[in-house]
Amino acid sequence: MxxxxxxxxxxxxxxxxxxxxxxxxxxxxxNVVKGDDGRIAVLMTGKDRVRILGEMRGFLETVQSISEAAAQGDMKTVEKIARANGSSKVRAETPAFLASLPLEFKSLGMNTHANFDKLADFAATNPKPAALMAKLSDDMLNCVACHQTYQLKATQ
Ligand code: HEC
Missing domain, CATH: 1.20.5 (Single alpha-helices involved in coiled-coils or other helix-helix interfaces)
Structure with a gap:
């Protein structure tokens, strides 16, 4: 017994x-393995990888357009672009896909969108271009941190 x-x-x-x-x-x-360059490789289907990379190129376009508008002191356009890329842009992912992403990856991603909301709010206060650019530069530390840590690897 x-x-x-x-x-x-x-x-x-x-x-x-x-x-x-x-x-x-x-x-x-x-769902990760060690990447060939020492970063953490997040595993996903080729289709998801292509989709995420497309979203990334969207991020790059966003920061370029924001910089251009800020340089011209056009805070209305900055606000519009930043708002369009804020948390409302986060698409509903399947629970399985979300579970396959590391927690830090998810929070960096969500945070990047949330920061665009905050940047839009800041642009609405009509700040000086330099102050807007300083904020954008801070926000881009998220891009840098994530790229330093992760790569995407297609499983099929
Ligand atoms: C949550 C993590 C994360 C954040 C935040 C993030 N990225 Fe990425 N990004 C990645 C990963 C991972 C890749 C793929 C890298 C690899 O596989 O080598 C990538 C790739 C890219 C690419 C290449 C796209 C292609 O077609 O190959 C661009 C451009 C890019 N990111 C821009 C940005 C910009 C600009 C920001 C910030 C506004 C940003 N990313 C924020 C994770 C992130």
Whole structure:
């Protein structure tokens, strides 16, 4: 009897650890391997990779257009572009896809969109171009941090 219960406890602990590990994989670590250049490679289908890279080129266009408008002191246009790329742009992803992304990757991504909302609010106060550019530059530290840490790898 005593022996059986010890076995039960053992199995319970193993199950608990397995659940905790699965929770960690699905919420924190994501579906990743070590990348060939030392960065963390986030695994996804070729289709998702192409889609994310397309969104990235959209980010680049956004920061270019914002810089151009800010240089001309056109804060109305800055506000419009920044707003269009804010949190409203975040598309509904499937739970499975979200689970495959590392937590830090997700929060950097969401934060980047949220920062565009804040930049739009700031542009609405009609700041000096230099002040707007300083904020954009700060926001772009997110782009830099994510690119330094992650790459995308297609699994199929
Ligand atoms: C959540 C992480 C993350 C954030 C935030 C992020 N990127 Fe990226 N970006 C990536 C990854 C990962 C790649 C692919 C890198 C690789 O596989 O080598 C990428 C690729 C790109 C590319 C190349 C696209 C292509 O077609 O190859 C551009 C351009 C880019 N990002 C611009 C930006 C800009 C500008 C920002 C900030 C406004 C930004 N990204 C923010 C993760 C991020």
């Amino acid at each position: 005593k022996k059986t219960c010890k076995l039960c406890w053992g199995i319970n602990i193993i199950l608990l650890l397995a659940v905790a590990y699965a929770g960690y994989i699905f919420t924190v670590r994501g």
